[in-house]
Amino acid sequence: MMLFTEVRGLPVLPGTGGDPLGTVTSLAVDAASGTVSHVRLRGGRFRRETVLAWEAVRAIGPGAVRVGDAAAPDPLPPRHDLLGHRVLTEAGTAHGTVLDAAFDPATGRILAVFTTRGEVTADRLLGLGDHALVVRGD
Incomplete structure (x- = not known):
């Protein structure tokens, strides 16, 4: 298990080594399926934000996110x-x-969401939009 806040700021590295592709800024979520869908990162020459599909991720550890070389x-x-x-x-x-x-x-499966009013289990997630995360009621 990992927390989103533990991943933010990690370097994104190609699987066989080399220069970092960027730094994780956030993880995009598909609330309906309860999974991480993309890794958002900022990097490169112009420090632009890009995204990689979750399927490109090979490993996430405390020091880096490793992606496939063809990502x-x-x-x-x-x-x-x-x-x-x-x-x-x-x-x-x-x-x-x-x-x-x-x-x-x-x-990439979401296990739980921690809010200011307690924990929300992943099976209660319904959707995520501009305004809010929508969950099934208690």
Whole structure:
């Protein structure tokens, strides 16, 4: 298990070594499937933000994110960062703000979301948009 906040700031390295591709800025989430979908990183000559599909990730450790050598950037999906997002139930009841999320680094599966009002299990996630993370009510 790893936390999103542990991954932010890690260098992204090609699998066989070499210069870093950039630094992780965030992890994009597909809330409906309960998985990490992309790794957002900033780097390169112009410090532009790019994204890599989760499938390009080979390993995540405490010191770096390793990706396959043929990892090519994906088109930038809409930016819906999980961290800092409001949490609302499907009925519109506020459930705090996202502080962190735990995930399985081998599969990208979300294990839990930690909010200012407690833990939300991954099976309660419904969707993530510009306004909020929507979860099933208690």
